[in-house]
Amino acid sequence: MKVLVTGGTGFVGTHLVNALVRRGHSVAVLARDAGATRNRYNRPVETVAGNVLDPASLTAAMAGREAVIHLVGIIHEQGQQTFDRMHREAAGNVAAAMRAAGPRRLLHMSAMGAGEDAPSEYGRTKAAGERAVRESGLDATIFRPSIIFGPGDGFVSLLAPIVRWNPLFIPVIGKGQTRFMPVSVYDVARVFGDALEKPGTIGQVYEVGGPETFTLDEIYREIATAVGKRRKPLVHLPLWWGRFLAARFEGAARRGWIDAPPLTRDQLRSLTRDNAANRNRLPPDSQLSTLSSRLYLGSSFSFERRYPPLIASASLMY
């Protein structure tokens, strides 16, 4: 199938594009910077210049495609790239461009916890993006993954150095009891590929979590074991301290002192609600890897340690 992928240069997008090419699809990647696709994938793919906030560029990019996979999303706001614009407006732009240019099949990336009543702006605007997709009348499938990990992620690779290098203890903001279903990026890529090839998935919403549920504390412990710091104790810091720290990080990012805040107040708000589904909903016959997430959590970090330059170039984590 001739597929256009938005967000194809990001963490999930890089793995997904590789998976789609391997499955025999003809893939084009919409990129703000054409150089960002160079040497990124296992095989060359077409690059189309465009920005999801620029409707004209989207319409041009859609010409001749049979399906669109819309992955673009952010976890912190930066300049024009606000949550509302990037999740609601961009989804509307993609849908409008599809209606204008022809392709009807849309795979839309949302997130577990998306909801009008979500505690975070991220979750509320993800819900607004889903609404834009549903109202478009296109042949859409929506995906809501829990936290995704794998080579190049921004999750294990953010937590692992904290676990490893923080002297004496591992700082955890809040009570550490929020539940997650970490899912491998390879599983996410497989589920998208399966849905693309099955018309029966049109109109469905899939909750994509890994095979096990972990509290935040348990995730820290798994990572601690993987990096050889099993005995380091977890110390819980109050939420107000987390908010104070996050506000400083956000200010530093606004002033251009750092590229991206490693923690935001919006992320802390999302920690007030579990990020786990009662039951995974996957496309028919789609299967998650049978290997335990524990092994993956460790292996994704050890891969990262062995190949840091490769991972750095493949990673543009939010």
Ligand SMILES: NC(=O)c1ccc[n+]([C@@H]2O[C@H](COP(=O)([O-])OP(=O)(O)OC[C@H]3O[C@@H](n4cnc5c(N)ncnc54)[C@H](OP(=O)(O)O)[C@@H]3O)[C@@H](O)[C@H]2O)c1
């Ligand atoms: N990672 C997770 O744990 C997780 C969990 C649940 C859901 N999700 C969702 O999955 C999606 C992908 O996440 P990710 O972790 O792969 O994020 P990522 O690594 O930050 O990738 C974001 C992608 O969006 C692109 N992008 C940003 N602004 C754009 C714009 N204005 N126009 C066109 N492209 C733009 C980036 O391209 P540039 O190269 O130009 O920056 C990059 O390719 C997001 O929607 C996210 O909310 C992720």
